[in-house]
Amino acid sequence: MEEKVKKNKFTKVIRLEVDKPIGEDWPAFNKKMFELQKVYSDMLNDYCLNFFAEIKKRIDEVNEQGITLNKKSVKMTDIINFCNSEIATNYKDRYTSYAYSQAYRLMQLKMENEWQDIFIKKTKRFPFYRKDGPIHIKHERNIYGCGIEENNDDEKVKRLIWLSIFNNSSKTIVLLRNNSFKDYNLPIWERLLKGEYKYGMVSLIYKKSKRKWFVNISYTFDSIANEKLDPGIRVGVDLGVVFPVCMAVNSNHDRLFVKDDDIGLLRFRRQIEKRRKNLRRMERKIFDNRSGKGRKHKLSPLELLEDKYENFRRTANHRMSKWVINFAKRNNAGVIVLEALRENDKKQKYLKFNWIYHELQTMIKNKAEEAGIKVETVNPAYTSLCCSECGHIDKLNRPARDKFHCIKCGYQEHADYNAARNLANPEIETIIQKSSKKNKEDDNSLFA
Numbered sequence: 015m016e017e018k019v020k021k022n023k024f025t026k027v028i029r030l031e032v033d034k035p036i037g038e039d040w041p042a043f044n045k046k047m048f049e050l051q052k053v054y055s056d057m058l059n060d061y062c063l064n065f066f067a068e069i070k071k072r073i074d075e076v077n078e079q080g081i082t083l084n085k086k087s088v089k090m091t092d093i094i095n096f097c098n099s100e101i102a103t104n105y106k107d108r109y110t111s112y113a114y115s116q117a118y119r120l121m122q123l124k125m126e127n128e129w130q131d132i133f134i135k136k137t138k139r140f141p142f143y144r145k146d147g148p149i150h151i152k153h154e155r156n157i158y159g160c161g162i163e164e165n166n167d168d169e170k171v172k173r174l175i176w177l178s179i180f181n182n183s184s185k186t187i188v189l190l191r192n193n194s195f196k197d198y199n200l201p202i203w204e205r206l207l208k209g210e211y212k213y214g215m216v217s218l219i220y221k222k223s224k225r226k227w228f229v230n231i232s233y234t235f236d237s238i239a240n241e242k243l244d245p246g247i248r249v250g251v252d253l254g255v256v257f258p259v260c261m262a263v264n265s266n267h268d269r270l271f272v273k274d275d276d277i278g279l280l281r282f283r284r285q286i287e288k289r290r291k292n293l294r295r296m297e298r299k300i301f302d303n304r305s306g307k308g309r310k311h312k313l314s315p316l317e318l319l320e321d322k323y324e325n326f327r328r329t330a331n332h333r334m335s336k337w338v339i340n341f342a343k344r345n346n347a348g349v350i351v352l353e354a355l356r357e358n359d360k361k362q363k364y365l366k367f368n369w370i371y372h373e374l375q376t377m378i379k380n381k382a383e384e385a386g387i388k389v390e391t392v393n394p395a396y397t398s399l400c401c402s403e404c405g406h407i408d409k410l411n412r413p414a415r416d417k418f419h420c421i422k423c424g425y426q427e428h429a430d431y432n433a434a435r436n437l438a439n440p441e442i443e444t445i446i447q448k449s450s451k452k453n454k455e456d457d458n459s460l461f462a
């Protein structure tokens with residue numbers, strides 16, 4: 015078999031919270047940024063409309079002539095020049111600054127790349143920019159744009175992002191919130207600082223619900239070409255009934271259970287649910303008579319709780335996905351097999367960790383991609399009832415939630431491990447097809 019070392023480029027994003035602006039106060043910063051957001055959306059929407067009017071004319075002309083539609087035949091360069099000059103004229107008294115030239119250049123790129131999808135194939139929607147949408151600033155190696163910095167002399171003003179986007183040439187500097195750096199994004203930040211990862215677009219986002227500014231930094235890197243990874247070695251990741259995650263590998267008996275105690279998922283969940291209930295009741299009492307207008311600037315206790323909940327879940331998922339990848343790496347597995355999650359899945363309904371799985375799977379996929387490991391999904395129906403030793407499927411194989419005991423061959427194992435072992439088996443779908451045909455059991459009775 016021919017083996018190729020392929021280098022793949024990946025683009026990913028880390029999100030960090032803005033702690034405060036440096037050298038100006040919040041009202042000044044907000045005023046400046048909200049205004050920029052507005053100009054930004056006006057300008058981009060205008061650009062789209064101009065482009066739309068022009069391209070429509072050209073497409074009609076080309077169609078009439080019966081020639082092939084492409085960049086050349088629609089005279090793309092002319093369209094772009096027209097749109098750019100329109101924007102330059104209409105917005106010259108607003109921000110004749112970097113922010114503005116950035117905005118339309120981004121739009122120009124988008125249109126050049128996606129015009130066929132938007133106007134002909136209609137696979138992409140006509141873009142629309144909200145008044146409170148993100149402000150994108152591209153990092154370029156000159157005085158304009160943006161950059162990240164770390165200040166080691168002062169712990170209180172440590173990690174910073176500067177933006178140089180306005181006319182007056184003074185930089186806007188924001189301090190990033192220390193506790194938005196977690197064990198999963200701190201190494202990325204450090205690589206960005208060292209230049210090992212290249213960052214491109216930095217987006218400033220205002221979350222109305224949280225009344226906070228965030229910064230998204232997108233960065234690119236090559237996937238690690240790991241020659242030790244063997245595509246024949248497969249790790250099965252079972253989203254367990256008893257444990258959140260259980261892993262098995264088809265090459266040896268290595269296994270890994272992520273226990274709830276390791277991350278405290280259930281305890282946290284119970285606490286949160288209880289407090290959420292109480293807070294809801296309280297907030298209803300307090301806020302019922304208020305008019306809808308003029309909400310308090312501060313976050314409500316309920317909003318703070320939701321914030322905490324989201325943070326906890328994300329951190330837990332980052333940790334678990336890291337363990338999955340490490341398990342695969344230590345076994346040199348080239349493939350990770352996940353259960354195909356579906357909405358309203360019967361198994362999903364009774365999984366007590368249901369609330370974390372979608373995000374967890376996404377994180378596993380992302381991290382696997384980065385490590386050069388392939389991810390496959392398998393329909394999980396029957397994987398919990400199928401014997402990973404002989405392939406016999408029977409609901410009687412599961413005498414208890416945590417026990418697997420094959421009534422045919424006598425194989426005994428932890429139920430989650432048996433399921434993970436099934437997922438790791440490259441033949442599992444064939445085995446299940448054959449066995450379930452033999453059984454002709456009803457789906458419902460199997461999952462009773």
Ligand SMILES: [Zn+2]
Pocket residue numbers: 401402403404405406420421422423424425
């Ligand atoms: Zn068996």
